[in-house]
Amino acid sequence: MATPFTFEAVANDIAVSGGEVSLALDKAGNPSIAFSQAGSGQIIVARRNGGSWTHENVPGSFIGVDIRPWLAIDSTGNPRLGYQDLSSGELIHAVKSAGQWSFTHISTKLTPIQGPGGVAGVTFALHPGRLDTESRDVGYFVYVDLATDGIGFAHTGSIGPTPVTVQVDTTELTTFADPSVSFDPSENFFVGYVSFFHSGSPQDFVSVRETHVVDIEQGTFSTPAVIEGSQQINVRRPTSIARTFSDGCLAYFDMASKILKASVSSGGFSGIETVAANVNNIVTPSAAANRGDFRVAYSDTDAIKLASRSPSGTWTVEPVDAVSAGSPSLAYDNAGTANIAYVAGGTLKYARRSE
Template identity: 35%
Template sequence: MTTHALQFTVEAVDDSSVLGQSSLTVDGSGAPAIAYVVGTAAGTAVRVARRLNGQWTHEDTGGIAAGDDVRISLSFDSGGVPHIAYRDGNSDNAIFGTRRDDGWSLEEIPTQAGIIVRSAADVSMQIEPNLNDPPFADTPTVGYRDGFHGDSAAVARKVGGSWQISGVDGPSDVRTGLSLAFDSSAGLRLAYFQGFDDGSPVIPQPLKLAQEEVSDVGDTHPPTFVNSVIDSEMRAAESVSMARGLFAKVLVAYADVRTRTVRAWSGSLGSEPTIEVVAAGNDANGPRFPSAAGDPHQTLFVAYLDGGQVVLARRGPAGWTSQPVATGGGWPSLEFGKDGTAHLAYGTGTLMYARGTVSPG
């Protein structure tokens, strides 16, 4: 278990007019990679950076992102091939991309019945490496809001070359975030806000958690989901992030603009779930944009932005404690490697990377 503060080393990744949106993940060798957005004369371009042999390389994917209102997703399959997903800046359609030998290949996801391409929002994708058996090996799984069906939550899975669509929940009156994550046993969940315009000055936006129902072995039908409200008090939600790869635990971090707090909903097998305040602020500068993760020992962490500082919070026996990482902005993106190293991306203007290891003593 991580009990000491992490020591971070910080380095620049890309200074090409980077916007604040970023998505960091770790490949099979433990090397970090980041998907992010840069501003160009032609618009906002989707780019991927990888750290190989101690140096960062950057590659344009050919994609045009929708701006800085939602995250891009980056994930590796079991063969080490990177994949991305995001909302297109021109069409508002959900895009899925794969890095092939000759460059990036991009396709629009047919969000209506797996046949017709329609607009989408809040795109969140992961490829689950523990789904090893055909036809589910390296299955791209994308959560999103379906613009054709009132911004209802849905999941698209590409199986055998075709996209299968599953409805997750009903229509929503607001778009305030969605996060998809597999746990260590390949269980799939989505955390999201669902707004209801009841005529009140501030629309209720309860936080919900949906979980895929277990199907029979070999069942290739689209999965079904059950959902429930896990925080009914939300009224001014901003963003949500769910930790990936946890064993018998669930961690959802989210920002409440009304109370100027970052909260964490956590649950574990055999225990009642809890809602805790990770950090509280005094003005509109924070805390904001949380990113949830767990280390190999199941210690829970949340990175967030607060008043021009990137901060890392850890859940210990006495509650949440925070340590500043660096001066910066943007949407922090946090993930831990199998060796317990913390990897963190953040920044606007210049994309930054911080690597954290446990300090001695």
């Protein structure tokens, strides 16, 4: 029998906006959570150390309702954020160092054509820098470029061009959305996202896609692989991707069939697997790797749930907390401890369990 989760209310005195949060762990396994305050959209970072939580408003940083502020902890233990600024719509990289926050507007426009500026669907990860030490803590951003409705990539490093195109359709018949990113332990960078082919028929042709960086110095990505594509699927929430040394898991929610799916490559096998059926809550899943196996946290109408994949490819679902909640954020430390953050009833909660 699995060890039960323990629960903590992270911010009882703060009304949390929407249900989008981002959880990240430092090297010691201490969790931090980025979220926004209801009403103002003020970004707040909560940090747990020694069993107690502290909260910090990130100066001048505001986002819209149901927008996720992406959080990462750098190699020195400092928080970094990637987010779409509420007033300008631009991509902001916020870094805390020596007790002070600094802010950089990341260049994102993929072409000089006329059209709306700004970004949507921002996602973000820090380069681990264990092998490529020159790139340690370089911010890697993927986003929807509103000028082209394409997927763009930008980084804060000195190696290779930025921004560059991941995929854009110049015919304007296909638009792209809902990216997710992950480094694998070999420091390869992977991107999952969704495309919509607008054929004029009542239903778009929807496909889930995956690509990876081929050459960072040239700014090139692999030819996108179509994971699943049909007029019978409907994916309208962000994907979530996790990687091990040789395997991958790209989780996404098919609203048409109410099935939480995962495209899994493992042990030479590759295919689409049903993580959970009859899911009635339209929220974003959160995939993670735990010592070679894959896990997906998600929110159904009756509970936050955790799906675990066995080495043989069987998914087992267990309830974590019997509440109606927003999109969870899942992370595992090196000891195999599960950490989940989520918003229930306007309150930010944190669940933890050793596996």
